Amino acid sequence: MSVVQTIFLQFFPASISPSLPSSIPASNNISVKFAIPCCSLASPVTVVNGNVETMPTERNEVRLGLPSKGRMATDTLDLLKDCQLSVKQVNPRQYVAEIPQISNLEVWFQRPKDIVRKLVSGDLDLGIVGLDTVSEYGQGNEDIILVHEALDFGDCRLSLAIPKYGIFENVNSLQELAQMPQWTPERPLRVVTGFTYLAPKFMKDNGLKHVTFSSADGALEAAPAMGIADAIVDLVSSGTTLKENNLKEIEGGVILESQAALVASRKSLNLRKGVLDITHEMLERMEAHLRAVGQFTVTANMRGSSAEEVAELILSQTSLSGLQGPTVSPVFGKRDGMVTADYYAIVICVPKKALYKSVQQLRAIGGSGVLISPLTYIFDEETPRWRQLLSNLGL
Numbered sequence: 338m339s340v341v342q343t344i345f346l347q348f349f350p351a352s353i354s355p356s357l358p359s360s361i362p363a364s365n366n367i368s369v370k371f372a373i374p375c376c377s378l379a380s381p382v383t384v385v386n387g388n389v390e391t392m393p394t395e396r397n398e399v400r401l402g403l404p405s406k407g408r409m410a411t412d413t414l415d416l417l418k419d420c421q422l423s424v425k426q427v428n429p430r431q432y433v434a435e436i437p438q439i440s441n442l443e444v445w446f447q448r449p450k451d452i453v454r455k456l457v458s459g460d461l462d463l464g465i466v467g468l469d470t471v472s473e474y475g476q477g478n479e480d481i482i483l484v485h486e487a488l489d490f491g492d493c494r495l496s497l498a499i500p501k502y503g504i505f506e507n508v509n510s511l512q513e514l515a516q517m518p519q520w521t522p523e524r525p526l527r528v529v530t531g532f533t534y535l536a537p538k539f540m541k542d543n544g545l546k547h548v549t550f551s552s553a554d555g556a557l558e559a560a561p562a563m564g565i566a567d568a569i570v571d572l573v574s575s576g577t578t579l580k581e582n583n584l585k586e587i588e589g590g591v592i593l594e595s596q597a598a599l600v601a602s603r604k605s606l607n608l609r610k611g612v613l614d615i616t617h618e619m620l621e622r623m624e625a626h627l628r629a630v631g632q633f634t635v636t637a638n639m640r641g642s643s644a645e646e647v648a649e650l651i652l653s654q655t656s657l658s659g660l661q662g663p664t665v666s667p668v669f670g671k672r673d674g675m676v677t678a679d680y681y682a683i684v685i686c687v688p689k690k691a692l693y694k695s696v697q698q699l700r701a702i703g704g705s706g707v708l709i710s711p712l713t714y715i716f717d718e719e720t721p722r723w724r725q726l727l728s729n730l731g732l
């Protein structure tokens with residue numbers, strides 16, 4: 338990690354821009370903070386990697402935005418709980434809370450779209466929201482960084498859907514939809530969606546010309562049957578809502594795949610004290626938990642004349658190799674006054690789907706006293722996502 342130097346300079350507003358950025362080489366990673374005396378309106382600026390950045394609003398606490406309601410709210414709290422991060426909310430109508438395990442962190446409950454907006458405005462530093470919301474409301478803003486893009490809940494896809502009936506009966510791909518003679522400048526394809534940024538962008542990127550959009554917040558699936566629209570762009574998970582409303586997805590019609598993600602403001606990571614450390618801790622806890630989901634530790638006793646012999650036996654079985662090979666330790670006993678190891682205890686890590694097969698294979702090679710317990714965390718040496726985040730920040 339490179340060193341970030343901080344230089345405090347005093348200056349008057351008129352002298353700010355011309356000389357500073359060019360005098361600082363981009364590779365030097367120098368952070369320059371300006372204190373502006375007698376001028377409460379101007380924000381301090383910082384130079385990171387040669388770029389001038391405005392300091393987000395002055396405050397000391399780090400802020401994490403969590404969904405206040407809707408289907409993501411409970412799952413988000415459950416994930417944090419599984420990471421031993423308990424969100425303490427005094428009462429459900431209060432929008433601020435704390436996580437006692439992480440000091441100086443404020444939790445703010447907000448609607449998902451507002452979490453993204455507030456990350457962009459600098460009113461939040463971190464957030465947990467769906468990737469669909471990040472893309473729709475972040476609109477490609479480079480200040481929003483995906484810290485963990487796969488939190489393993491809120492899985493859905495943003496998809497274009499059309500009726501199964503009428504003129505669409507034999508239309509099964511985006512290409513076929515685009516080539517329908519019905520769509521003209523006078524009578525365009527009418528699409529209803531809550532994704533008013535992503536949907537038009539997708540249609541444009543895919544060369545669909547005669548399209549108009551209207552927006553609605555919910556129950557979009559009713560619009561085609563009501564005659565209000567020809568097609569919809571909405572989230573699909575199980576596909577039940579589409580099916581129940583006689584709609585279908587088409588080939589090439591998936592706009593994006595989504596699940597919950599941990600996101601952060603680049604500015605906050607670069608400039609606000611404590612944000613990078615808190616992000617690191619949250620990322621480590623989340624990765625350790627998510628890696629452990631569905632994994633079990635299996636311990637058993639095996640008879641053998643040496644640890645190597647037992648290890649060889651175990652490694653000869655396809656379902657018993659574990660995360661990094663088996664741990665084999667001697668179990669000592671006393672025979673004829675001599676301390677000997679007739680048994681070896683083995684410990685392996687097995688995914689849930691291979692659990693029963695592993696037990697069968699262990700028994701087949703002489704394993705006994707098989708104990709199984711679920712894994713809570715797997716902490717790796719250093720998470721690739723952390724390295725990627727640092728490199729993304731130029732650190």
Ligand SMILES: Nc1ncnc2c1ncn2[C@@H]1O[C@H](COP(=O)(O)OP(=O)(O)OP(=O)(O)O)[C@@H](O)[C@H]1O
Nearest residue numbers: 406407408409448467469470491492493572574595
């Ligand atoms: N059917 C679904 N299955 C799984 N995840 C979904 C589904 N629908 C939405 N999501 C995920 O949950 C997030 C929140 O959706 P939800 O419907 O709770 O709120 P919203 O409709 O976006 O918010 P609001 O009601 O405040 O406008 C979505 O952005 C998406 O990531």
Ligand SMILES: O=P(O)(O)OC[C@H]1O[C@H](OP(=O)(O)OP(=O)(O)O)[C@H](O)[C@@H]1O
Nearest residue numbers: 555556571572573574575576577578579
């Ligand atoms: O494929 P499915 O599993 O049927 O899920 C898809 C539905 O879920 C979401 O609606 P939600 O239930 O959030 O209601 P909303 O329209 O009020 O947001 C989405 O807008 C779809 O309507």
Ligand SMILES: [Mg+2]
Nearest residue numbers: 407554555572
């Ligand atoms: Mg919804």
